Amino acid sequence: MTLQSTLPKILIAEDELIVAENIARNLKQQGYEVVAIVDSGEAAIAEALRNQPDLVLMDIMLQGEIDGIQATATMNAQRLLPVIYMTAYADDATLERAKLTEPYGYLVKPFKPHDLKTSIEVALQKYQSDILIKRQYTAQLQDIEGRLGYLTALLDRDSRTDDPKLLSADDLALEADLWLAVERQEFFLVYQPRVALASGHITGAEALLRWHHPTKGCISPTQFIPVAEATGLIDPIGEWVLRTACTQLQRWQQNGLRDLTIAVNLSGYQLKQLHLYHQIRQILQQTGLAPESVELELTESTLIEDIDLASQQLQRLKEMGLRLAMDDFGTGYSCLSHLHRLPFDTLKLDRSFVHHIDQNPKNGAIATAIIAMCQQLALRVVAEGVETEAELAFLQRQACDEMQGFLFSQALSADDFEQLVQSDQRLLLAC
Ligand code: C2E
């Protein structure tokens, strides 16, 4: 059934005309559309192809050369279509044959309108979930293909000795160590405060991932996130980040810190995973956090690869109540239609624009235009990487909503962030 359709279309294959018409009347009363009534297996196959029904009610014994079971098998070979068998009597051998076609239900004739309604509802529901599983399976296959592609590229890279740059031992070691890092609990989060420019108060924090490597020390996420994405390891790592950041916010709330938002970076790989929605819902349930207190940050490049899938996923996350931010705006495509089409709440102005915003007229003009546009679209603007008083003053004049940057604070440990909020430290505002 297509998602837009409100009237499921049903094909009836029944060779007793009175029975068929009776069923059709019942179906129409229950709000279904009957696309056709046929009396043979051959006609059922032809009508299924022509009318593309959402469900078929199939009598097992039909006129013509082929019976309902054979017709179902043929239709299934063409596309997955839910079929409910209707039968007055069938011997064990016939039922065994019918079972092999994996029908979505059986109705024993004569049946009541209520039984008909229930069987159809159950069948359509099961069909929807089968389609979803099929899509997930296809996505998983694509994912495996992607990883295989990555491994093939690695092998290919290993076999090429003419370009030592591509075969850095450090790179390979990083990949190997990454697999162990989750298990060895070498990751931790730091929290960079976000501050409202109207009041100078801390509004929340962005959770930033750190990897404390046993021998190499602290490794930057810009170095290992692309490797984690290519290997699919970003999935468990990303889940750990979400869970840890949400649990931390819950702890801060228990310690009396109210009205804070936690921002978590999401990679494009994570957004493509259909289980992301359930993962996040489970984390919210377990931590008891209000969804509005969690903001997911996505960069434009993560959306562009498959804008339709991204749009669907974002819509579902938005419906759950989460806040969404477009990260690093200005570095990628800076496509305004994405902002308009996708359900974002916040735009994060990339620090390359904020840098010397007061001195660089081009940066200043672009930032001013972006902030004005966001005000029109009712999007909050957060300026990233604010390092100087002059940059801050410029942003304030443009009525930018929030800032993040070394001028106020670097990313802190959870305890240090808590102390900062408890001490009611505010950003000193220039005007
Ligand atoms: P981002 O999300 O844009 O994060 C902001 C980055 O800017 C952080 O770098 C932060 O430390 C840095 N920064 C903040 N204020 C200033 C400033 O005033 N001056 C300068 N020069 N830099 C500042 P970091 O922590 O190295 O993160 C880099 C990027 O790695 C992040 O950019 C984000 O894209 C990615 N990342 C970090 N944590 C995660 C994560 O948990 N998951 C995913 N998928 N990506 C993450």
Ligand code: MG
């Ligand atoms: Mg970010």
Ligand code: MG
């Ligand atoms: Mg950013």
